[in-house]
Amino acid sequence: MNALSGYNFAYLDEQTKRMIRRAILKAVAIPGHQVPFGSREMPLPYGWGTGGIQVTAAVLGPSDVLKVIDQGADDTTNAVSIRRFFGRTAGVRTTTATAEATLIQTRHRIPETALREDQIIVYQVPQPEPLSKLEPSRAETRRMHGLAEYGLMHVKLYEDITRFGHVSISYDYPVLVNSRYLMAPSPIPAFDNPKMHMMPALQLFGAGREKRIYAVPPYTAVKSLDFDDHPFRTTRAPHACGLCGATDSYLDEVVTDDRGGRLFVCSDTDHCETRRAAGHVGAEAPTADELAAE
């Protein structure tokens, strides 16, 4: 794809990139701490990944191979438009294969394929402050992070357990990074939380509207909050993927008709396609005749 003329490489001007790069370096040096940055107006609205895009733009180089996923899928509007954006403004090679990518921008999933040391994953973050629903004042939460005063979150988890018998958070499940900072892992399913712990890849987080960047360096402890007698547990739909038959991947529930029909499929489309290409077949996979009829 040819780079768009009239724009700087990767859209942002150099002054902005330096500012973001400085914020990223401080974020890496203080794992889990939210670093304020001068978030710029981007050519797409807040809530569409402006934070992740700015981080990607500051990091991206011509030799990178970019993958963008939205809830695990490479083919949704958000993923396609961001991938095309960097294809046009930076001329970088893009891919949908997790193993081929050097830089992965994600909205709300971590790929099923384990990431490597030579990869960087950039999360799009709507709300970087894990305490936002418990303490509305930003000045106050900043102070709480400064003092590592996270009792409020433990009380919330405790109240969940007394009321429901378990912690009722299924996504954006709060984590403690490097035994110091409470961090919002972005709205990834709690299923993905264990992948963040000691991940070989560098993890960067960008929140455009909230103007915060934070990071988890490789091989850093990321602990999902829990209690000794109520340990953190991941959940997934108790089904096998209808297309590839995987029993260990995170599943999306797809409504297939108006008579209660349901299909459970891998949320990670690349994972599912790779498995199907390797010959794995799920119970609901279309037969060769059905494919020919389409």
Added chain:
Amino acid sequence: MSIDLPGFADPVLGAQSCFRAVLDAMARPGSRHAAGAGLTPPAPLDPATAAVLLTLVDVETPLWFDPGCAAAQDWIAFHCGAATVPDIGAAAFVLALELPDLAHLNAGSDDGPEESATLILQVRGFGAGTALHLAGPGLRAPATLAVDGLPAGFAAAWADNHALFPRGVDLILCAGTTIAALPRSVRIAEG
């Protein structure tokens, strides 16, 4: 006049590749990365030191620099546009040829530890000299970085800096065309 000497041949991609080297160095403490190859900075700056300055320092970041770097002052002013400050405690970036007293640098606050200074320290080389044993975030297993040009007692000074966590100073080491970094989160034992 040092001002005649060029910066990056390609300012955009030069800064990008140097940033990736610094990012990787900061994310994996003690790992060594190439930076600044092809640069011809004024003495006494090494290409790696100059590349880090060009990549991170600009008009928004007050810079304190070692009197020993005076010959490069015009070059830094021209290419980075940085305001130099006489008070080392007010600097966002500190450029030094010898380790300054880390306690004099801005360590940030408990609420805003990211406001701390970054020390860009030019050393004689890597692979010889003081062996630093590193552990902490970014390292799967303890690593060793040998640095030629750090004073005796560096590990003790660093221990004081690390004890301030999350406050503290981050260090980028430069020699020739190689960089390494020590973020405040890393623990160092000497020997």
